[in-house]
Amino acid sequence: xxxxxxxxxxxxxxxxxxxxxxxxxxxxxxxxxxxxxxxxxxxxxxxxxxxxxxxxxxxxxxxxxxxxxxxxxxxxxxxxxxxxxxxxxxxxxxxxxxxxxxxxxxxxxxxxxxxxxxxxxxxxxxxxxxxxxxxxxxxxxxxxxxxxxxxxxxxxxxxxxxxxxxxxxxxxxxxxxxxxxxxxxxxxxxxxxxxxxxxxxxxxxxxxxxxxxxxxxxxxxxxxxxxxxxxxxxxxxxxxxxxxxxxxxxxxxxxxxxxxxxxxxxxxxxxxxxxxxxxxxxxxxxxxxxxxxxxxxxxxxxxxxxxxxxxxxxxxxxxxxxxxxxxxxxxxxxxxxxxxxxxxxxxxxxxxxxxxxxxxxxxxxxxxxxxxxxxxxxxxxxxxxxxxxxxxxxxxxxxxxxxxxxxxxxxxxxxxxxxxxxxxxxxxxxxxxxxxxxxxxxxxxxxxxxxxxxxxxxxxxxxxxxxxxxxxxxxxxxxxxxxxxxxxxxxxxxxxxxxxxxxxxxxxxxxxxxxxxxxxxxxxxxxxxxxxxxxxxxxxxxxxxxxxxxxxxxxxxxxxxxxxxxxxxxxxxxxxxxxxxxxxxxxxxxxxxxxxxxxxxxxxxxxxxxxxxxxxxxxxxxxxxxxxxxxxxxxxxxxxxxxxxxxxxxxxxxxxxxxxxxxxxxxxxxxxxxxxxx
Numbered sequence: 001x002x003x004x005x006x007x008x009x010x011x012x013x014x015x016x017x018x019x020x021x022x023x024x025x026x027x028x029x030x031x032x033x034x035x036x037x038x039x040x041x042x043x044x045x046x047x048x049x050x051x052x053x054x055x056x057x058x059x060x061x062x063x064x065x066x067x068x069x070x071x072x073x074x075x076x077x078x079x080x081x082x083x084x085x086x087x088x089x090x091x092x093x094x095x096x097x098x099x100x101x102x103x104x105x106x107x108x109x110x111x112x113x114x115x116x117x118x119x120x121x122x123x124x125x126x127x128x129x130x131x132x133x134x135x136x137x138x139x140x141x142x143x144x145x146x147x148x149x150x151x152x153x154x155x156x157x158x159x160x161x162x163x164x165x166x167x168x169x170x171x172x173x174x175x176x177x178x179x180x181x182x183x184x185x186x187x188x189x190x191x192x193x194x195x196x197x198x199x200x201x202x203x204x205x206x207x208x209x210x211x212x213x214x215x216x217x218x219x220x221x222x223x224x225x226x227x228x229x230x231x232x233x234x235x236x237x238x239x240x241x242x243x244x245x246x247x248x249x250x251x252x253x254x255x256x257x258x259x260x261x262x263x264x265x266x267x268x269x270x271x272x273x274x275x276x277x278x279x280x281x282x283x284x285x286x287x288x289x290x291x292x293x294x295x296x297x298x299x300x301x302x303x304x305x306x307x308x309x310x311x312x313x314x315x316x317x318x319x320x321x322x323x324x325x326x327x328x329x330x331x332x333x334x335x336x337x338x339x340x341x342x343x344x345x346x347x348x349x350x351x352x353x354x355x356x357x358x359x360x361x362x363x364x365x366x367x368x369x370x371x372x373x374x375x376x377x378x379x380x381x382x383x384x385x386x387x388x389x390x391x392x393x394x395x396x397x398x399x400x401x402x403x404x405x406x407x408x409x410x411x412x413x414x415x416x417x418x419x420x421x422x423x424x425x426x427x428x429x430x431x432x433x434x435x436x437x438x439x440x441x442x443x444x445x446x447x448x449x450x451x452x453x454x455x456x457x458x459x460x461x462x463x464x465x466x467x468x469x470x471x472x473x474x475x476x477x478x479x480x481x482x483x484x485x486x487x488x489x490x491x492x493x494x495x496x497x498x499x500x501x502x503x504x505x506x507x508x509x510x511x512x513x514x515x516x517x518x519x520x521x522x523x524x525x526x527x528x529x530x531x532x533x534x535x536x537x538x539x540x541x542x543x544x545x546x547x548x549x550x551x552x553x554x555x556x557x558x559x560x561x562x563x564x565x566x567x568x569x570x571x572x573x574x575x576x577x578x579x580x581x582x583x584x585x586x587x588x589x590x591x592x593x594x595x596x597x598x599x600x601x602x603x604x605x606x607x608x609x610x611x612x613x614x615x616x617x618x619x620x621x622x623x624x625x626x627x628x629x630x631x632x633x634x635x636x637x638x639x640x641x642x643x644x645x646x647x648x649x650x651x652x653x654x655x656x657x658x659x660x661x662x663x664x665x666x667x668x669x670x671x672x673x674x675x676x677x678x
Contacts, residue, residue: 001114001583002617003044004085004093010070010077011046012039015655017079022619023663025641026612029621030628031648036656037621041132041590043082047098048114049124054134070100073654086114088583114584130576132588135595138568170495177491181484188477195470202463245441252420252434255411259427262407266425269401278397285390292383295376302369302376309369327352516574523610524603526566527559533567562596569604577611587611589620593627601627609634615641637664 002024009017013036020027020040029037042052046069055065071077081104083097097104114127268274322338329337336343336351343351411424420437422430521533530549549555555567569592576587589608593601605627612618612635622628628645637643643664651657 001086001088001585003586003619004087005083006040006043007083007085008039008043008081010080011043011082012036012069012071013073013650013654013656014039015071015073015075015077015653016657018656018658020646020658021644022617023642023644024617025637025664026618026620026631026635026643028628028631028635028643028645029619029648030623030625030645031659032650033623034656035648035650037623037648038134038590039656041134041588041619041621044084044588045128045132047082047084047096049128050098050103053125053128054137071655075653086584114582127582127584130579130582131584131586132590133569133572133576133592134590135592138565138572138592170491170498174488174491174495177484177488181481181488184477184481184484188474188481191470191474191477195467195474198463198466198470202460202467205459205463242441242444245437245444248418249434249438249441251414252418252430252437255414255424256427256430256434258407259411259424259430262404262411262424263427265400265404266408269404274397274401278394281390281394281397285387285394288383288387288390292380292387295380295383299373299376299380302373306369306373513574513578516577517570520570520573520607521567523607524566524570524600526563526570526600530558533570562600565596566600566604573607573611585615586617586619589618591621591623593622593624602630605630605634609636612636617641632662632664635664637666639666642666 003022005019005021007017007019008014013034029040031037042054045052045054052065052069070080081097081099083095085093085095087093326336326338331337331343331345331348334342334344336348408424415422415424415430420430420433422433424430518533522531525531527549530553532549533555534548549558555564559567573587587608593604596604608618608620608631618635620631622631625647632643632645635643645660645662645664646658647660647662648656649659
């Protein structure tokens with residue numbers, strides 16, 4: 001990408017519209033002082049940056065830079081603008097135009113297009129600083145810079161290669177953190193000063209109160225009871241404290257009354273007689289349980305006997321039926337009808353009578369077994385009833401004891417809630433402690449009466465309230481200040497890390513600049529003896545770049561003014577040629593040989609010729625016409641990338657103008673041909 005034209009009107013020394021058609025190869029601007037050579041380059045700077053960066057002082061008596069950018073000579077300029085046309089290698093064009101109202105047209109992407117997509121990381125100022133080399137700033141921006149400034153110049157030149165630099169953002173974060181810390185420190189100091197004044201006023205109020213004997217005694221009373229004046233409300237708040245204490249005493253009186261009611265029960269359930277009574281009941285329960293067990297065993301035996309009798313009664317019923325059947329049948333041929341035994345009639349009748357007699361006794365045995373069963377059951381139920389009664393009595397006694405202890409614990413908990421240090425099991429002592437508290441309330445009321453009469457309490461309370469509030473504010477502000485200090489420390493750590501990483505990357509990428517610097521230094525030959533220049537980086541956080549020759553000699557203090565300019569040209573040209581991030585292939589030089597001798601001027605022309613042969617567009621402004629002739633001869637002009645010379649002059653109205661335009665004819669490719677044999 002190259003500059004296609006520069007068109008200016010009403011800008012600095014040019015009143016009328018003037019257009020410079022710049023060829024793709026090179027352009028040489030020449031003319032006497034004030035003809036407008038530098039103004040053409042200033043127009044490029046102003047169009048892209050909105051300012052002219054060669055001026056270090058922007059405001060002065062008689063008007064600043066803003067007052068001298070546009071035409072201020074004789075007559076009125078019809079137009080006020082600068083317009084720069086750019087053309088890419090594939091023929092695409094865009095224009096950057098700036099007027100008094102600001103930027104008018106910057107093309108599709110402006111500086112971003114010039115930087116090949118790195119516009120988000122490279123500013124227009126950096127772009128121009130690495131494109132335009134001015135005579136007045138050659139030394140100032142190179143050898144005479146500080147070590148840190150040289151490092152920043154290289155870092156900006158290779159910034160598109162190393163990626164985004166967050167140091168500015170981290171510096172903004174650090175500045176914001178420091179500003180917040182300082183503001184917080186001012187607030188903290190203000191609170192401390194206000195607290196000091198409030199403490200002084202509080203001391204004065206207390207001193208005034210202590211001068212009155214009654215007031216001093218009242219305040220001493222409050223201090224003895226460890227009761228300070230309330231911070232809010234004064235005497236009204238103190239009366240509220242008295243009311244709250246009276247309510248507390250009333251509640252304690254009710255609890256102590258309950259303790260007296262409970263005391264007789266506690267004395268009984270905690271006595272040895274109560275324990276002996278419980279033990280006797282336990283022994284009686286054990287004996288009753290043993291008797292119940294024996295009665296239960298007797299009941300089970302009677303039940304078994306009754307069951308046996310019932311089974312025997314069933315057998316007897318069957319036997320009676322059989323005897324009745326046998327009697328009905330009678331003897332059968334002298335044989336018993338039941339057992340077929342031989343029997344006589346008398347023997348048979350005797351046997352039947354004996355069987356009936358035996359069966360008659362079975363009914364009486366069953367009745368006796370039934371009566372025995374009933375008596376055993378009544379005995380067991382009686383013993384069981386006694387056991388249940390004893391158990392109920394024991395549980396009732398235990399519950400009575402537990403209830404008494406629970407009531408005692410409830411009163412103890414309420415005592416603790418009211419912070420009343422007394423034992424409810426000893427209500428007499430609790431009553432004495434309550435009387436002491438009632439006496440304290442009476443003393444507080446007397447002190448309150450005295451303080452109300454004097455009004456000192458309200459004054460002390462007011463300042464005490466102020467002091468307490470300021471102490472709270474002081475604690476809060478101190479916490480915020482500590483947080484702000486930690487934020488500053490964290491911001492410093494972040495900034496240090498960001499700068500360290502960026503500088504380390506820049507140091508590694510400097511390998512792309514150093515070979516160019518050394519080669520350009522050798523070609524420009526600033527010094528006849530020191531023909532090599534060395535450089536080194538230093539500092540992790542604040543990067544530095546040092547130039548030395550020989551055995552570590554400092555170029556800044558060793559070389560003469562002209563030699564420093566030649567070395568500075570080598571440095572600035574190496575930075576320009578190292579911009580891999582930039583698509584703009586134009587080198588601008590504003591009278592770079594004004595303060596160097598002819599020998600080094602010729603060396604510079606040879607260097608520019610070499611740069612031109614790489615295909616880069618070169619625009620150079622020189623005052624000396626002979627030097628302009630040499631430049632037009634040495635810089636390469638081709639058919640596709642020709643050169644052009646602009647001779648500038650000043651019109652009678654004082655406006656710059658183009659006196660003559662000369663196209664540099666390319667040298668024919670076959671102007672020198674080897675002789676051919678005939």
